Structures are given as C-alpha cells and as structure tokens.
Amino acid sequence: MKAKHKKLLARTGATVLITLILLFVSVPSVVVIMSAFNSTAILSFPPQDLSLRWFERAVTYRDFQRGFINGLIVTAWTSGIALVIGTALAYAIDRFQFRGKDLLETILLSPLVIPHFTIGLGVLMLASQVSMRGSFATVILAQVILVLPFVLRSVYVSLRNLDRRYELAAASLGASPLQVLLRVDLPLLLPGMFGGWLFAAILSFNEFSAALFVTSHATQTLPVAMYTYVREYTDPTMAAISTIFIVTTSITLVLANRFLGLRKVLAIEESK
Amino acid sequence: MTKRQIQFLFVIPAVFVAFLLVASLFSILQFSVREHVPGSLVVGGFTLDNFGRVLRPVYASVLRTTMELALSTALLTLVLSYPLAYALARVPSKAIQSLILIISITPLFTGDIVRTYAWLIVLGNNGFVNSTLMALGIIERPLQLMYTQLGVTLALVQYSIPVMVMVLTTAIAHIDRNYEKAAASLGAGPVRVFLKVTLPLSTPGIIAGVITIFAWTLSAFATPQLIGGGKVMMLSNMVYLVGFSSFDFPFAAVLSLIGLVVSIALLVAMNWSSRRVEKMGLH
Numbered sequence: 001m002k003a004k005h006k007k008l009l010a011r012t013g014a015t016v017l018i019t020l021i022l023l024f025v026s027v028p029s030v031v032v033i034m035s036a037f038n039s040t041a042i043l044s045f046p047p048q049d050l051s052l053r054w055f056e057r058a059v060t061y062r063d064f065q066r067g068f069i070n071g072l073i074v075t076a077w078t079s080g081i082a083l084v085i086g087t088a089l090a091y092a093i094d095r096f097q098f099r100g101k102d103l104l105e106t107i108l109l110s111p112l113v114i115p116h117f118t119i120g121l122g123v124l125m126l127a128s129q130v131s132m133r134g135s136f137a138t139v140i141l142a143q144v145i146l147v148l149p150f151v152l153r154s155v156y157v158s159l160r161n162l163d164r165r166y167e168l169a170a171a172s173l174g175a176s177p178l179q180v181l182l183r184v185d186l187p188l189l190l191p192g193m194f195g196g197w198l199f200a201a202i203l204s205f206n207e208f209s210a211a212l213f214v215t216s217h218a219t220q221t222l223p224v225a226m227y228t229y230v231r232e233y234t235d236p237t238m239a240a241i242s243t244i245f246i247v248t249t250s251i252t253l254v255l256a257n258r259f260l261g262l263r264k265v266l267a268i269e270e271s272k
Numbered sequence: 273m274t275k276r277q278i279q280f281l282f283v284i285p286a287v288f289v290a291f292l293l294v295a296s297l298f299s300i301l302q303f304s305v306r307e308h309v310p311g312s313l314v315v316g317g318f319t320l321d322n323f324g325r326v327l328r329p330v331y332a333s334v335l336r337t338t339m340e341l342a343l344s345t346a347l348l349t350l351v352l353s354y355p356l357a358y359a360l361a362r363v364p365s366k367a368i369q370s371l372i373l374i375i376s377i378t379p380l381f382t383g384d385i386v387r388t389y390a391w392l393i394v395l396g397n398n399g400f401v402n403s404t405l406m407a408l409g410i411i412e413r414p415l416q417l418m419y420t421q422l423g424v425t426l427a428l429v430q431y432s433i434p435v436m437v438m439v440l441t442t443a444i445a446h447i448d449r450n451y452e453k454a455a456a457s458l459g460a461g462p463v464r465v466f467l468k469v470t471l472p473l474s475t476p477g478i479i480a481g482v483i484t485i486f487a488w489t490l491s492a493f494a495t496p497q498l499i500g501g502g503k504v505m506m507l508s509n510m511v512y513l514v515g516f517s518s519f520d521f522p523f524a525a526v527l528s529l530i531g532l533v534v535s536i537a538l539l540v541a542m543n544w545s546s547r548r549v550e551k552m553g554l555h
Contacts, residue, residue: 003461010462018359021352022375025430028390029378031400035393042398085289088282096279104283107290113484113535114297115491117508118528121515122296125303125525128313145293177275199381206383209493209508213515223385230389230498239393242386249381253374262373 029246036239054240064241067225071205073136074221078143079201085144086151086200087193091185094159109149119145120213127214134216142214143204150203151196158192195260202252206245297532303525315522322526331510335530337421338506341496342489344425346482349432353481356433357440358470373437380434384494391427391499392418419503427495432485439484443477444470476546483542487535507531 039051058064092098093105111119120142127138162185170184171177208223215224230238256262304323307316325331356376360369379387394400395417402414417423447470455465493508500509507527515524 006461006463014355014359017355018372021356022372024352025379025433026375027400028387028394028430029382031394032386032390085285089286092279092282092286096275096282098279098283104286104290107293108286110539111293113487113539115493115508115528115531115535117491117493117511118300118531118535119293119296121511121524121528122293122300125299125521126292126296129299141292144289145296148289177278181278202381206381206386208384209491212493212512223383226385226389227494227498230385230392238389242382242389245386246378246382250374250378253378253381257370257374262370262377 032239032242033246035236036243038236038239041235054236055244057235057237058241058244061229061237063220063225063228064222067220067222070215070219071221071223074139074143074219075201075205077136077140078147078204079197081140082144082147082151082200082204083193083197086148086196087155087189090152090155090159091181094156108152111146112149116146116207116209117213120210123210124213134214134219136219139211139214139219139221142210143207146207146210147200147203150199151193154196154199155189155192158189162188191260195256198252198256198260202249206249300525300528300532303522304529306522308520308522311519313519313521319522322522325523326526326530331527334505334507334510337504338490341421341424341428341504341506342486344421345428345432345489346485348425348429349436349485350478350482352429353433353436353440354478357437357444357477360437360441361444376437377434379430384431387431388427388494388498391423391430391495395423395426395499418499419501421504424496424499424504427499428489428492431492431495432488435488436481436485439481440474440477443474443480447473479545480542483538483545487538490531490534 034047036054037050037052038047039049039053089104089108093101123138123142123145124133127133127135127141132138166184166188167180170180175183205221206223207221208227211221211224212227215221220228226238226241253262303315305318305320307319308322309316326335353376356372360372363369363372392399396402397414397416397418399417401417402411405411406414417426451469451473452465455469456462460468490507492506493512496504496506497509497512500506502509505513507530511524511527511531514520514527
C-alpha cells in the first residue's frame with residue numbers, strides 16, 4: 001500500500017510539474033492572442049472590449065504587405081534550392097565515398113552552431129565586395145546556408161531507414177542506376193524530403209537575425225518589417241500579426257505531426 | 273549516366289554553397305584587419321588595432337554579460353526541459369506525447385520576432401505579469417522586468433526549450449529500459465530508479481544539450497535586442513550597433529570573430545566530451 005502511495009505521489013507531482021512548464025512555454029502566445037483582440041491602443045489585462053481593428057490594420061499596413069510578398073519570394077527560392085542541394089548531398093554522403101566528404105559535411109552543418117548574426121554579417125560583407133548588397137540573391141544565399149542542415153538531416157534519416165533490397169531487386173531486373181534512383185529511391189524518400197522542405201520553408205519565412213543584416217528596404221522580409229514596427233509603434237497591430245503567425249505555425253505543426261510524424265521529421269528518433 | 277557522373281552532379285551544388293559559406297566567413301576575417309574610415313563604408317589599409325579595442329571595459333562587460341546569460345540560460349533550460357523530455361520518451365499515451373511535443377516545440381517555429389514581442393507584452397510595466405500581480409494586490413508598483421538580465425533570461429529559456437527537449441528526448445529514448453527494470457525488481461522505488469539509473473545514463477544528452485544551448489544563446493539577437501533594450505547587451509547586439517550605427521564594419525567583424533571562435537570551441541568541446549563519455553562506457 002505504501003509503495004502504491006509513493007508511486008501515485010510521484011506521478012501526480014510529475015503531472016503538475018510538466019503542466020507548469022508547458023504553461024511557462026505557452027503563456028506568452030496566449031497573452032499575445034488575448035491582446036490582439038483588445039479594442040484600445042493601450043494594452044490592458046484582461047482586455048476591456050473586443051475588436052478586430054488591429055487585424056484589419058495588420059493586413060492593410062504597406063510594409064507588412066511588402067514584407068509578406070518578399071518573404072514568399074525568399075522562402076520559395078530558399079526552400080526549393082535547399083531541398084534539391086540537401087537531398088542530393090544526403091544521398092551522396094550515404095552512398096558514395098569521395099574525397100573531402102567529412103569536411104564538406106562539417107562545413108555545411110556548421111550553421112547549426114555558428115551564430116546567425118555572424119553568418120549574416122559574413123554574407124553581407126561578401127555581397128558588398130561584389131556589389132550585390134541587399135539583393136534577393138544575397139538574402140536567399142544567407143537563408144539557404146541557414147536551412148540546409150535541416151533538409152540534410154531530415155533526408156539523411158529517411159535514407160538510413162530505406163530498405164536497400166528494393167534497389168537490389170530493381171537493379172537485378174535490369175534497371176539502370178538512374179532508373180533505380182528516380183523510380184525506387186525518390187518515391188521512398190518523398191516523405192522525408194517533404195518534411196525537410198517544410199521545416200526549411202517555415203524557418204526561412206520566420207528567420208530574422210541574418211535577414212536584418214542582409215536585407216535592404218526593398219527586400220526586407222516580414223520579420224524585419226515587424227521588428228521596425230515594434231521599435232516605432234506600441235499598438236496591438238503587432239499582436240494581431242503575431243496571432244496570425246502563431247495560429248498558422250501551430251496548425252502546420254499539428255498537421256505535420258498527424259501526417260508525417262514530427263518525431264521522425266525532427267530526427268528525434270530513427271524509426272526502425 | 274554512370275555512377276560517377278551521378279555522384280559528381282550530386283555533390284557539386286553543395287560544394288558551391290560550402291564555398292560561399294567559407295568565403296563569407298573569410299570576408300569577416302578580411303574586414304577585421306582593415307582600418308575603419310569614420311563616416312565611410314570604404315575600409316582603409318591593413319591594421320591590427322581593431323583587435324586591441326576588444327579589451328576596453330565596455331566591450332569586456334558585453335562579453336561577460338553574454339557568457340553569464342548563455343550559462344544561466346543553458347542550466348535553467350536543462351532543468352525545465354528534462355521533465356518534458358522524460359515524459360516524451362516514457363509516457364505511453366501517444367496523444368499526451370503529441371500534446372507535449374507540439375506545445376514545447378512551437379516557440380522554435382514562430383520565429384524570433386513573434387516570440388520576443390510576446391515577451392514584451394508579458395514583461396512590460398503594463399504587461400501581463402505586472403497587471404496580474406497588481407490586480408491581485410501582491411505588488412503596488414510594477415516590477416522592473418524589461419531591460420533586466422532576468423527578463424532576457426526568461427525569454428531566452430523559452431526560446432531554448434524546444435532544442436533542449438529534442439536533444440534530451442533522443443538521449444533518454446536510447447537508454448536500455450532493462451537497466452531500469454532490473455533496479456525496480458531489486459526493490460528500488462520509481463524516484464530512486466530515476467536518480468540512480470535513468471539520470472546518470474542520460475549524461476551524454478545532458479552534456480550535449482547544455483553545450484548546444486550555450487551556443488544557441490550566443491546566437492540570440494532579437495531577444496536581447498528588444499527585451500534588453502540596449503541596457504542588457506549581448507555580443508550580437510554590439511555587432512549590430514557597431515556595424516549599423518557607426519558603420520564601423522572592421523570592428524563589427526572583430527566582434528563576430530569572437531562569436532565564431534567561441535562557437536567552434538564549443539563544438540570541439542562537444543565532440544571531446546561525447547568521446548570521453550563513450551570511453552567511460554556510459555553509452
């Protein structure tokens with residue numbers, strides 16, 4: 001009886017603890033969503049009257065609109081390029097032996113530890129030497145460098161889990177290496193590729209630190225426009241646009257979890 | 273196409289990106305040894321004076337604040353993430369697992385600005401924490417949470433939890449559960465099994481997690497920029513200030529190099545410690 005009591009106590013304690021930690025993580029988002037519906041320009045808790053005026057202002061504000069379009073352009077290019085380069089390299093690393101393989105992998109994974117502002121500053125300095133400061137190409141280069149490790153990891157995990165016997169079967173039936181690649185490997189790798197692409201796209205669209213260094217006014221992405229807004233105004237327009245971000249991101253994550261299995265995509269576990 | 277041609281085709285684009293990344297970092301090095309010409313973006317001749325400036329008290333104190341924040345964030349994040357990771361690895365219910373996973377990793381994907389803005393509303397003088405405490409009559413005047421190290425740390429911890437949870441969950445999920453079963457069958461209670469078996473066996477994950485978050489925090493920019501408000505400054509904020517307010521790119525380059533060197537040192541430390549842990553037979 002005593003052991004049972006102890007176990008119950010440990011379990012209740014753990015549940016309370018985990019709930020409190022999850023509250024700490026989610027309270028800021030909840031507070032933002034609450035204040036987005038506040039009718040007055042001055043924030044107060046709880047909100048006095050509800051209103052949608054800040055959402056209206058957020059979606060009609062010129063800099064946000066332009067930032068959104070720029071963000072879509074940058075994100076589309078970045079995630080596409082990173083997907084192609086990352087998938088090809090993950091495949092090459094898994095299947096081929098070539099000189100400098102470890103070095104290449106180390107360099108391309110290094111943005112996981114190198115501060116974003118360092119990469120931003122480096123790309124800015126490189127771009128200014130060839131007079132490409134603030135161009136879309138420069139912004140996209142910085143973003144590709146930052147998101148490539150995520151695509152690489154996601155595809156690499158799928159490759160490790162791929163059953164090589166399918167390839168052998170296809171080859172023994174006369175398929176050329178290219179046919180094996182396109183007809184057997186590619187379809188099997190699609191879920192991992194999609195997961196990697198999705199995270200590259202989300203991270204690129206939301207990336208701020210490096211973007212602040214490399215964008216100009218003409219190419220600034222949404223997070224940079226939002227940063228400028230926070231520094232100039234204090235009204236809840238920011239809360240409204242943040243709410244749109246939070247809701248969109250959460251829905252995407254729930255869907256990714258439902259259809260792809262987040263743990264696999266995040267490489268938390270390698271499925272057997 | 274032969275296998276060799278496929279291989280060439282697959283590796284070349286990645287080599288190109290790697291080359292541009294190395295060239296970018298090399299540009300920083302190049303700028304760091306050039307003279308700053310005040311009021312101009314064009315840099316002057318070769319000089320090593322920029323490196324000497326790092327030792328001035330104002331920059332030394334920024335470095336100290338950066339290290340303090342990185343260390344306290346890493347440790348606090350570890351304490352808060354471990355229970356989540358443990359639950360993720362061990363709770364049998366898939367629904368509860370998904371709930372914990374989605375809530376704890378959402379901050380990673382909403383982006384720096386949204387997350388930091390949220391903390392501005394939580395910590396501000398008219399913010400959520402102060403309004404709530406004043407309404408409850410616990411405090412009479414608002415607590416100063418903005419522009420303090422405490423405020424910056426809280427926001428950085430929330431930003432770091434997703435990454436720490438991912439690292440720790442992987443480590444805990446890899447522990448052979450037979451050790452825990454053996455300890456339990458020998459009469460150890462759940463708390464004791466955790467403290468004497470699970471916790472020590474997850475050491476590699478703990479070390480990797482703390483080092484990763486330390487590096488992760490060094491990379492933080494938006495959070496100290498907005499919540500620190502110029503009063504709590506990290507290396508990244510100083511780089512931005514020096515680079516974009518006084519356009520002193522050579523010195524901004526020197527400061528970034530410090531960030532780069534510390535990150536590389538951390539990476540080396542991580543490799544070294546994981547090899548050591550392997551040798552000790554813990555994993």
